[in-house]
Amino acid sequence: xxxxxxxxxxxxxxxxxxxxxxxxxxxxxxxxxxxxxxxxxxxxxxxxxxxxxxxxxxxxxxxxxxxxxxxxxxxxxxxxxxxxxxxxxxxxxxxxxxxxxxxxxxxxxxxxxxxxxxxxxxxxxxxxxxxxxxxxxxxxxxxxxxxxxxxxxxxxxxxxxxxxxxxxxxxxxxxxxxxxxxxxxxxxxxxxxxxxxxxxxxxxxxxxxxxxxxxxxxxxxxxxxxxxxxxxxxxxxxxxxxxxxxxxxxxxxxxxxxxxxxxxxxxxxxxxxxxxxxxxxxxxxxxxxxxxxxxxxxxxxxxxxxxxxxxxxxxxxxxxxxxxxxxxxxxxxxxxxxxxxxxxxxxxxxxxxxxxxxxxxxxxxxxxxxxxxxxxxxxxxxxxxxxxxxxxxxxxxxxxxxxxxxxxxxxx
Amino acid sequence: xxxxxxxxxxxxxxxxxxxxxxxxxxxxxxxxxxxxxxxxxxxxxxxxxxxxxxxxxxxxxxxxxxxxxxxxxxxxxxxxxxxxxxxxxxxxxxxxxxxxxxxxxxxxxxxxxxxxxxxxxxxxxxxxxxxxxxxxxxxxxxxxxxxxxxxxxxxxxxxxxxxxxxxxxxxxxxxxxxxxxxxxxxxxxxxxxxxxxxxxxxxxxxxxxxxxxxxxxxxxxxxxxxxxxxxxxxxxxxxxxxxxxxxxxxxxxxxxxxxxxxxxxxxxxxxxxxxxxxxxxxxxxxxxxxxxxxxxxxxxxxxxxxxxxxxxxxxxxxxxxxxxxxxxxxxxxxxxxxxxxxx
Numbered sequence: 134x135x136x137x138x139x140x141x142x143x144x145x146x147x148x149x150x151x152x153x154x155x156x157x158x159x160x161x162x163x164x165x166x167x168x169x170x171x172x173x174x175x176x177x178x179x180x181x182x183x184x185x186x187x188x189x190x191x192x193x194x195x196x197x198x199x200x201x202x203x204x205x206x207x208x209x210x211x212x213x214x215x216x217x218x219x220x221x222x223x224x225x226x227x228x229x230x231x232x233x234x235x236x237x238x239x240x241x242x243x244x245x246x247x248x249x250x251x252x253x254x255x256x257x258x259x260x261x262x263x264x265x266x267x268x269x270x271x272x273x274x275x276x277x278x279x280x281x282x283x284x285x286x287x288x289x290x291x292x293x294x295x296x297x298x299x300x301x302x303x304x305x306x307x308x309x310x311x312x313x314x315x316x317x318x319x320x321x322x323x324x325x326x327x328x329x330x331x332x333x334x335x336x337x338x339x340x341x342x343x344x345x346x347x348x349x350x351x352x353x354x355x356x357x358x359x360x361x362x363x364x365x366x367x368x369x370x371x372x373x374x375x376x377x378x379x380x381x382x383x384x385x386x387x388x389x390x391x392x393x394x395x396x397x398x399x400x401x402x403x404x405x406x407x408x409x410x411x412x413x414x415x416x417x418x419x420x421x422x423x424x425x426x427x428x429x430x431x432x433x434x435x436x437x438x439x440x441x442x443x444x445x446x447x448x449x450x451x452x453x454x455x456x457x458x459x460x461x462x463x464x465x466x467x468x469x470x471x472x473x474x475x476x477x478x479x480x481x482x483x484x485x486x487x488x489x490x491x492x493x494x495x496x497x498x499x500x501x502x503x504x505x506x507x508x509x510x511x512x513x514x515x516x517x518x519x520x521x522x523x524x525x526x527x528x529x530x531x532x533x534x535x536x537x538x539x540x541x542x543x544x545x
Numbered sequence: 546x547x548x549x550x551x552x553x554x555x556x557x558x559x560x561x562x563x564x565x566x567x568x569x570x571x572x573x574x575x576x577x578x579x580x581x582x583x584x585x586x587x588x589x590x591x592x593x594x595x596x597x598x599x600x601x602x603x604x605x606x607x608x609x610x611x612x613x614x615x616x617x618x619x620x621x622x623x624x625x626x627x628x629x630x631x632x633x634x635x636x637x638x639x640x641x642x643x644x645x646x647x648x649x650x651x652x653x654x655x656x657x658x659x660x661x662x663x664x665x666x667x668x669x670x671x672x673x674x675x676x677x678x679x680x681x682x683x684x685x686x687x688x689x690x691x692x693x694x695x696x697x698x699x700x701x702x703x704x705x706x707x708x709x710x711x712x713x714x715x716x717x718x719x720x721x722x723x724x725x726x727x728x729x730x731x732x733x734x735x736x737x738x739x740x741x742x743x744x745x746x747x748x749x750x751x752x753x754x755x756x757x758x759x760x761x762x763x764x765x766x767x768x769x770x771x772x773x774x775x776x777x778x779x780x781x782x783x784x785x786x787x788x789x790x791x792x793x794x795x796x797x798x799x800x801x802x803x804x805x806x807x808x809x810x811x812x813x814x815x816x817x818x819x820x821x822x823x824x825x826x827x828x829x830x831x832x833x834x835x836x837x838x839x840x841x842x843x844x845x846x847x848x849x850x851x852x853x854x855x856x857x858x859x860x861x862x863x864x865x866x867x868x869x870x871x872x873x874x875x876x877x878x879x880x881x882x883x884x885x886x887x888x
Binding site: 200202249252253256257259260261263264265267268271275277280281418419422425429482487489492494496497500 | 580667670675676677678680681682684685686688689691692693695696812816819820823827857858861862865866868869872873876
């Protein structure tokens, strides 16, 4: 089905089911119980899962397949957001106009940056993309483009937003003045059942993002399985050898860069589709670093990894950072007082505001011990449970296994 | 003429910081072949060494002074730093006042030890891994270090003043024969520049004129052969890592009076110093220093009002612009060697 092999079809169907059932799956604890704070089934967070999933999937097409480590991908995210908000300002609040434009504009930017950056490889490529992204950040943060044109383009540090004085030529009298798709308002919930204490929220915006995320995932699956994807992997494995065989790798890397730029633009556009704002801080290099973290944490070069990584980081960012000392005391209340205080003191730096510390440590551990990310961790556990019989008879001396690193993962 | 000289001088302090950080980065890259994204964090830790020392020096005890009363009529609590009670008020006060220069001595062992631990504990395991992995793990380390500092020192910048003797500015123009008040320059920036020249000179002299430095240079050229000659090159490279960490730390210590240290100052400088290293040419020490000063000075020229009125905002993007131009016209950077980092 869908031009995929049987296993891939099954995989895709599972992913589709999981994505559509997210509002239920992420709400495992009943409202009012002590664990309810771990519920992640609220619209804002679920939208972020889908959007950053798309962002990470796109980044993975570049980094996971070709091995080109871009440190400036957030620039495309910002470009996408700005395009969508501009469409709000000029036409109306229908997201349908903005999103294609976001993809096209970020694709054009990716092409221009790619022409220059892809002339170099390795660290030089990273630095070039970083330089471009940082430049675009500064330009939009201080609205330099606007100074040339005379009117504000990015609205500087305030961020771009819609004002009542904007033209909005298509705006009808009955149209909602929040982002919507032909009248379906993004921030509204179409169903909010309360079943025996469990509260589920089915949000228009989330399902809109989810459908797009599934399409994006399907596209990346096709790319992974295509001869084009094969070529990209060959570039990662040994670009020099490819060049020696008389093959020009530039069009391939360029295509990968532009595709992943478009993914980032789409994600940025969706961010603005959920919340009609676009700020320059989305383009800062720390935001680019975040998508790198997501991809590697999940597993670079794997299909599911980046999505898992994105979900993981966004989940922790929202849930872990809410845990404070009171919550900790609540958890360990069953312990003797001295021990309780001791454990809370130890855990204190790692939760709440300090969750970045946890993230950093986790990231280092993954890079050091688990180069394949969470996906590899999962498959190792599976192997451990299944106890591969064949492997036992194998002589490690004569069948040495290739040790994979983050930057050169080969399997899917 | 004096306006041009003023801009050159203004660029020197930032240029010195860039040069020092880039020098350390290049030392690590040239010896160990590791791209160290945590180098900005080392710069920051150096700065916080100065903060720590000034806090340690002003540890005080409280005495209830019966002769003085506060507005409620209770005896006033008088805080006296321990240093002042040990060495007498005048010497003690001047020791506290000189905390930043004293932190140079304080920070060197800390930074060297830190470098050793970092190299032996973490970086050592990444020599054979791809550069991307090295970037990633050191990037993770940078996040961790930054968050640890944030936890202990808070998120706000901590003002750490220079000694009173070096506060304020002096008329540099008068010294070299310009009109009065043409070039007013802060003392501390001049000191920072001279200090960085000393450090850079020291590192170069160490590499050029000592046997140890000679071996290190030989190891940079061909690590394997030096190792085959029976020299423990790994240990020397570890020491060089410590030296590089100390250089970054010293740059941070002396930078505190110019810019109050906060936990993300390292990241801010890191991006720019990487640009500096790439512009100078990966693996070239003189290139790093040259590019550091050059970019610092160009940045200050670009922030002149006359230039800003022609191209608004050029001061903020000039470094990146120059980096892009240089990387495209001279792929190895200004003084890069052939065959370094070229897959």
